[in-house]
Amino acid sequence: MKELKILGIVTIFTLVLYWGVEPFAHSQMHKHVEGHGLVYDGTADIEEAKAAKKEDVAKTKEKFWSEVAEVAKLKGDAAAGEATYAMCAGCHMEGAVNMGGVTPPGLEHAGAIYDKNFLIALIKDPAIATNVDHKYPIGGTMAHPMGSISTMVTTPQDIANVVAYLEAKKAGEVTPKEAFTEACGRCHANRYGHLTQLGEIPKTKSNIKTGLDIDAMKYKQKVAEEQAALADYLGTLPPDLSIMIRARSEHFLHTFIENPQSTLPGTAMPRTGLNKEGMEKVFAYLEETGDPSKPLREETGPKVLIFFLIFTALAFLWKKSMWKGHH
Numbered sequence: 001m002k003e004l005k006i007l008g009i010v011t012i013f014t015l016v017l018y019w020g021v022e023p024f025a026h027s028q029m030h031k032h033v034e035g036h037g038l039v040y041d042g043t044a045d046i047e048e049a050k051a052a053k054k055e056d057v058a059k060t061k062e063k064f065w066s067e068v069a070e071v072a073k074l075k076g077d078a079a080a081g082e083a084t085y086a087m088c089a090g091c092h093m094e095g096a097v098n099m100g101g102v103t104p105p106g107l108e109h110a111g112a113i114y115d116k117n118f119l120i121a122l123i124k125d126p127a128i129a130t131n132v133d134h135k136y137p138i139g140g141t142m143a144h145p146m147g148s149i150s151t152m153v154t155t156p157q158d159i160a161n162v163v164a165y166l167e168a169k170k171a172g173e174v175t176p177k178e179a180f181t182e183a184c185g186r187c188h189a190n191r192y193g194h195l196t197q198l199g200e201i202p203k204t205k206s207n208i209k210t211g212l213d214i215d216a217m218k219y220k221q222k223v224a225e226e227q228a229a230l231a232d233y234l235g236t237l238p239p240d241l242s243i244m245i246r247a248r249s250e251h252f253l254h255t256f257i258e259n260p261q262s263t264l265p266g267t268a269m270p271r272t273g274l275n276k277e278g279m280e281k282v283f284a285y286l287e288e289t290g291d292p293s294k295p296l297r298e299e300t301g302p303k304v305l306i307f308f309l310i311f312t313a314l315a316f317l318w319k320k321s322m323w324k325g326h327h
């Protein structure tokens with residue numbers, strides 16, 4: 001009876017801690033930020049500017065996002081968009097080089113992983129679309145490295161066409177790794193995934209006589225140069241993301257990736273504009289690299305359980321045989 005009472009008290013205390021005290025402390029220490037359901041229509045940006053009493057910024061953004069909505073209503077012509085896409089490919093190509101601090105990502109699956117509204121906004125004004133316009137004040141000397149696109153693709157119909165082209169021709173099946181590489185990889189390394197900001201780490205060999213792997217050294221130097229350029233461009237080197245899924249909750253990651261400014265005001269990380277599929281694939285990759293022993297664990301678990309079941313049965317039989325005749 002006494003044991004039952006103690007068990008009851010311990011249980012009640014644990015439940016109160018688990019459902020009462022911990023969530024309360026958590027809510028006090030971490031402000032809860034709501035996501036926007038992966039809708040990119042500028043609502044949050046406009047509210048943010050109003051809350052900061054930046055009326056002119058709010059006005060500019062209201063106008064900007066209402067123009068984006070107008071373009072979204074147009075029917076794009078994918079065939080006509082192909083010619084326009086050639087301009088994108090001038091920067092976004094295989095073997096692209098760093099420009100203005102960052103290397104343009106591959107767009108092979110852009111139509112699959114990015115939201116349509118976001119893409120329209122990005123072509124109109126990459127700084128406002130990715131919500132890093134605070135870095136590019138009007139009349140300032142800094143220009144967004146993709147900024148010149150708005151002078152090349154000018155009419156609403158042109159924008160609608162190139163986005164239609166992306167959705168028709170650059171939207172095939174995408175693997176988690178491809179989604180990560182295209183959306184995050186130009187800034188974030190992933191050590192456990194063997195990725196640097198320059199892509200997959202190449203396999204190299206040491207010279208037999210000297211024991212030195214010169215190609216690996218050259219590669220390391222190239223990565224170091226890329227990272228230095230990134231750190232200049234962003235003010236800080238973006239962290240390695242291999243085990244980020246273990247350091248941060250899924251909710252934090254979702255709201256942060258959807259709109260980094262909402263969680264970390266002033267951050268240089270752009271809004272990435274992922275749609276549902278893009279977000280799911282990036283998360284799948286973060287899980288794959290952040291918890292690499294998961295498959296092994298899942299495979300070993302049942303075996304251990306079976307072992308214990310057999311062991312228990314044997315122990316029981318053994319006890320029975322030992323006590324035989326003692327009663």
Ligand code: HEC
Pocket residue numbers: 084085087088089090091092099102103104105107110114122123130145146147148149153162183186270271272273
């Ligand atoms: C002058 C070179 C240049 C041109 C032309 C260009 N881009 Fe970019 N683009 C960049 C750079 C550089 C980045 C990376 C910017 C950053 O990370 O801050 C980028 C980023 C992107 C991204 C990723 C956005 C994100 O934050 O997730 C997409 C998508 C994209 N460009 C699409 C396009 C499309 C579509 C076109 C053609 C209509 C185009 N780009 C034309 C240089 C260019």
Ligand code: HEC
Pocket residue numbers: 102183184185186187188234236237238239241244248253256257264266267268269270272274282
């Ligand atoms: C143009 C570069 C750039 C791209 C692209 C980018 N990030 Fe970042 N990211 C940054 C920078 C810079 C920081 C550091 C933020 C700071 O300290 O202000 C950061 C920080 C982070 C953090 C850490 C946040 C924290 O508070 O600990 C996470 C998680 C993250 N990024 C995830 C992603 C994911 C996932 C993607 C792709 C969907 C991505 N990032 C794409 C630049 C980028």
